[in-house]
Amino acid sequence: MAGDNSQGGGVDTPVLNVSGYSLSYATPSGPIHALTNIDLRVAHGQTHGLVGESGSGKSSLAWAILRYLPENAIENDGRLLLSGESLRDRTLPQILEIRGRRISMVFQDPSTSLNPAMRLGEQLSEVLIRHRGLTSQEALEESEAALARTGIAKPKDMLRRYPHEASGGEKQRVVIATAFACDPELIVFDEPTTALDIITAQQILELFNQLQDETSISALYISHDLGLVSRVADVVSVISAGEIVESGTCAEVFRTPKDDYTKALLGAVPNPKHWLGVAEPPPETPALMSAKGITVEYGRQSLLGQLLAPKPTHLGAQEVSIEVRKGELVGLVGESGSGKSTMGKVLSGLQDFDGTVRFGDRNFARLTEIDRAYRRAVQIVFQHPDASLNPRQRVREILSRPLKLYGIVPPEQRAERIATLLEQVRLPREFADRLPHQLSGGEKQRVAIARAFAAEPELVICDEITASLDVSVQASVAELLVSLQRQTGTACLFITHDLNLVRQLAHRICVMQNGKLMDAFHRDDAERPDRNPYTRALLKAVPPPASQAA
Amino acid sequence: MTLGYLVRRLLAVILVLFVVTFAVFAITMILPGNAAVMILGEYGTDEAVAALESRLGLNRPWYIQYLDWIGGILRGDLGQSLRLSLPVADVVGDAFWNSASLAVTALVSVTVIAIPLGVLAAIKRGTVADLIIGMFSYIGASMPEFVTATLLLIFLAGPALGLFPAGGFVSVGESLGGFSSHVVLPAATLGLILTAHISRQVRSEMSEVLSSDYIRAARLKGLRERRVIRRHALPNSLAPAVAVISLDIGYLLGGIIVVEEIFAWPGLGRLLIYALENRDLPVIQAITLVLATVYALSNLLSDIVIAILDPRVRYA
Numbered sequence: 087m088a089g090d091n092s093q094g095g096g097v098d099t100p101v102l103n104v105s106g107y108s109l110s111y112a113t114p115s116g117p118i119h120a121l122t123n124i125d126l127r128v129a130h131g132q133t134h135g136l137v138g139e140s141g142s143g144k145s146s147l148a149w150a151i152l153r154y155l156p157e158n159a160i161e162n163d164g165r166l167l168l169s170g171e172s173l174r175d176r177t178l179p180q181i182l183e184i185r186g187r188r189i190s191m192v193f194q195d196p197s198t199s200l201n202p203a204m205r206l207g208e209q210l211s212e213v214l215i216r217h218r219g220l221t222s223q224e225a226l227e228e229s230e231a232a233l234a235r236t237g238i239a240k241p242k243d244m245l246r247r248y249p250h251e252a253s254g255g256e257k258q259r260v261v262i263a264t265a266f267a268c269d270p271e272l273i274v275f276d277e278p279t280t281a282l283d284i285i286t287a288q289q290i291l292e293l294f295n296q297l298q299d300e301t302s303i304s305a306l307y308i309s310h311d312l313g314l315v316s317r318v319a320d321v322v323s324v325i326s327a328g329e330i331v332e333s334g335t336c337a338e339v340f341r342t343p344k345d346d347y348t349k350a351l352l353g354a355v356p357n358p359k360h361w362l363g364v365a366e367p368p369p370e371t372p373a374l375m376s377a378k379g380i381t382v383e384y385g386r387q388s389l390l391g392q393l394l395a396p397k398p399t400h401l402g403a404q405e406v407s408i409e410v411r412k413g414e415l416v417g418l419v420g421e422s423g424s425g426k427s428t429m430g431k432v433l434s435g436l437q438d439f440d441g442t443v444r445f446g447d448r449n450f451a452r453l454t455e456i457d458r459a460y461r462r463a464v465q466i467v468f469q470h471p472d473a474s475l476n477p478r479q480r481v482r483e484i485l486s487r488p489l490k491l492y493g494i495v496p497p498e499q500r501a502e503r504i505a506t507l508l509e510q511v512r513l514p515r516e517f518a519d520r521l522p523h524q525l526s527g528g529e530k531q532r533v534a535i536a537r538a539f540a541a542e543p544e545l546v547i548c549d550e551i552t553a554s555l556d557v558s559v560q561a562s563v564a565e566l567l568v569s570l571q572r573q574t575g576t577a578c579l580f581i582t583h584d585l586n587l588v589r590q591l592a593h594r595i596c597v598m599q600n601g602k603l604m605d606a607f608h609r610d611d612a613e614r615p616d617r618n619p620y621t622r623a624l625l626k627a628v629p630p631p632a633s634q635a636a
Numbered sequence: 637m638t639l640g641y642l643v644r645r646l647l648a649v650i651l652v653l654f655v656v657t658f659a660v661f662a663i664t665m666i667l668p669g670n671a672a673v674m675i676l677g678e679y680g681t682d683e684a685v686a687a688l689e690s691r692l693g694l695n696r697p698w699y700i701q702y703l704d705w706i707g708g709i710l711r712g713d714l715g716q717s718l719r720l721s722l723p724v725a726d727v728v729g730d731a732f733w734n735s736a737s738l739a740v741t742a743l744v745s746v747t748v749i750a751i752p753l754g755v756l757a758a759i760k761r762g763t764v765a766d767l768i769i770g771m772f773s774y775i776g777a778s779m780p781e782f783v784t785a786t787l788l789l790i791f792l793a794g795p796a797l798g799l800f801p802a803g804g805f806v807s808v809g810e811s812l813g814g815f816s817s818h819v820v821l822p823a824a825t826l827g828l829i830l831t832a833h834i835s836r837q838v839r840s841e842m843s844e845v846l847s848s849d850y851i852r853a854a855r856l857k858g859l860r861e862r863r864v865i866r867r868h869a870l871p872n873s874l875a876p877a878v879a880v881i882s883l884d885i886g887y888l889l890g891g892i893i894v895v896e897e898i899f900a901w902p903g904l905g906r907l908l909i910y911a912l913e914n915r916d917l918p919v920i921q922a923i924t925l926v927l928a929t930v931y932a933l934s935n936l937l938s939d940i941v942i943a944i945l946d947p948r949v950r951y952a
Binding site: 193 | 849853854858871945947948
């Protein structure tokens with residue numbers, strides 16, 4: 087295979103050589119520059135990390151390399167060389183011979199990149215049939231071996247399954263096996279772990295490193311996550327607004343970043359050793375909210391539904407007890423499907439439940455007992471500000487709703503209060519006139535936070551409020567939340583999957599898995615050896631960023 | 637899909653049909669005038685009408701008539717036609733097969749034409765081919781049957797060309813050629829709207845599938861476009877089209893009544909109009925029940941086909 091891989095150049099020729107490459111997209115309002123003067127080399131057996139935030143152009147570069155550009159793309163100058171051969175002047179039939187055979191790709195989300203109506207075996211073996219001319223029987227046998235190398239226990243069985251019959255990790259292993267199947271010269275990894283759960287992501291990362299050792303494949307590893315890239319890449323390039331701002335070995339870039347943007351990015355990576363949160367309330371502080379034995383059953387059916395198509399119900403939460411004290415920030419951590427958002431919905435009065443919620447000196451035993459006073463005192467901020475802000479309302483209207491609803495200030499003072507709220511979340515007061523689509527993602531989330539604090543709540547539930555934001559924005563939103571807590575003394579339940587982040591903010595951390603509360607501990611006790619095994623597995627899956635660890 | 641699911645669905649179909657029998661019976665009861673009045677016409681003295689009513693059993697309480705009818709159906713006896721003095725099963729049976737030959741011809745040609753048209757429009761999205769197919773669809777979808785039928789009759793059956801007979805019926809058994817020439821115009825009338833509808837549906841499903849991540853992944857594996865379309869895109873865009881086709885069967889059953897009348901096709905539609913004009917209750921009831929059964933079963937069939945096309949759909 088090595089002979090094939092070096093075609094068109096000696097060992098010194100980089101597998102991928104991008105030089106002076108620029109790309110823009112034609113739009114009705116003029117061209118948009120996506121990439122400017124990109125220089126990037128991937129040497130034999132090297133993993134090159136490409137780190138950038140959303141809109142930085144990192145995906146555009148991947149599409150350019152795979153020659154999968156939209157019709158409005160305009161390539162200006164520069165070269166794209168695969169083992170010394172130019173990719174730019176290839177015809178489509180030639181490109182089809184290269185894709186999957188000489189360059190392959192691993193995608194972000196295996197649940198959308200696999201065809202739901204085809205068996206996994208066919209999706210894997212079709213590249214072998216296409217590029218290596220195997221019969222379907224030979225291809226299936228080869229696929230089985232390829233799948234076994236990715237650590238799938240029963241590869242033969244897996245080949246017969248459809249995507250919906252496999253877990254996220256299994257599906258991504260199939261995608262990876264497909265990418266490796268024809269022994270390509272270069273594999274482009276586009277955020278291959280972002281859509282996966284923490285522990286699964288860690289396993290996929292380990293698999294990547296293992297395959298990298300075994301095959302010495304050359305890889306371009308695209309990610310927004312600096313900490314993650316530091317664990318797989320030899321060389322890192324940082325891309326911002328279509329330009330590579332810094333490039334060097336992993337150790338160089340992480341220890342001695344030169345560019346300001348890189349420094350800012352590194353500084354924004356959450357690090358549990360760097361405490362951001364407010365001072366812990368004294369131990370004798372009474373509980374503000376105390377939920378006991380909360381159980382939520384999803385999928386209850388009507389009598390007719392049970393008759394025609396009975397489905398099993400499913401417990402979203404099972405006997406979960408959580409307590410938040412005045413002024414405290416409690417972290418609620420778990421993977422997707424763990425029930426952490428279910429708890430958020432219960433406590434914000436959006437979901438019926440069994441059990442009791444005690445708030446102040448009042449008890450609530452079901453959804454219908456949750457009243458206006460409770461809803462005012464407990465506010466929620468959701469993950470996606472795009473979905474939680476009404477696109478047709480101006481910021482002024484969005485913020486005045488809670489003010490009106492709960493009569494927080496007299497009508498003549500509303501405008502002034504809206505300005506104050508905007509300033510509190512560090513937005514200019516002129517933003518009151520804007521519509522949500524005129525704001526960036528981080529700005530929208532600030533408006534959502536301002537709306538929650540407008541009601542002057544005693545408890546704010548933050549449901550993954552940083553998950554859809556870029557790293558640098560994430561940090562500033564977290565910091566904002568803490569400063570609001572400091573000013574108002576509001577307690578907070580911070581729901582997240584990001585353990586490093588929550589350890590910077592939370593006094594106490596609760597861990598959920600499959601609807602159950604697995605563990606609850608004080609932040610100082612996080613790394614105690616007698617921690618619950620699941621908590622330990624989670625912590626192990628997200629080691630602190632490399633710069634500090636090194 | 638489990639056997640239990642199929643059994644439950646069949647039970648649901650039976651439940652629906654039972655409700656339909658009740659609704660049909662209630663409506664025919666409310667209709668003004670009865671068969672006795674219609675048969676006797678202007679000669680119907682009160683005594684004569686009463687005598688005929690009693691002979692036909694129309695003077696019994698409604699629930700007795702209903703139970704009598706239901707009991708008959710369960711024994712496979714649909715009763716006697718009040719007007720034709722023939723067993724309902726014979727009258728409706730003949731008409732059913734005539735209608736079925738028309739409906740099946742229409743549906744098969746629609747499917748064979750509409751799906752490739754939709755796929756073509758999606759692949760050639762934004763080109764002249766897409767534009768022409770789109771225009772055809774809009775025109776087809778916006779013309780009611782009687783307009784389509786009139787236009788087809790004028791242009792293809794009129795004195796100028798005279799390619800096809802203007803109406804009438806030859807059964808498949810008698811002469812396949814005769815059947816074919818007679819079936820073209822009514823089937824085309826029925827099919828035009830459906831073709832337009834289904835091809836648009838396939839186009840929009842196909843376009844969506846073509847922009848999905850897994851199609852991009854398939855292309856980035858270096859697969860040839862033909863395989864990407866046939867093996868990756870088509871099965872995923874057909875399942876929703878099948879759902880639409882099964883809903884369109886309901887439309888087809890309604891359309892057939894108008895079309896059979898225009899083209900003098902001796903099917904269920906014509907018979908239904910005749911029976912309605914003559915208050916021939918057993919015939920009306922039988923036809924309505926047959927149409928409802930066809931609709932319910934075709935929906936069940938489409939669910940089964942969808943489950944085969946889309947492995948994620950698993951009925952338990």
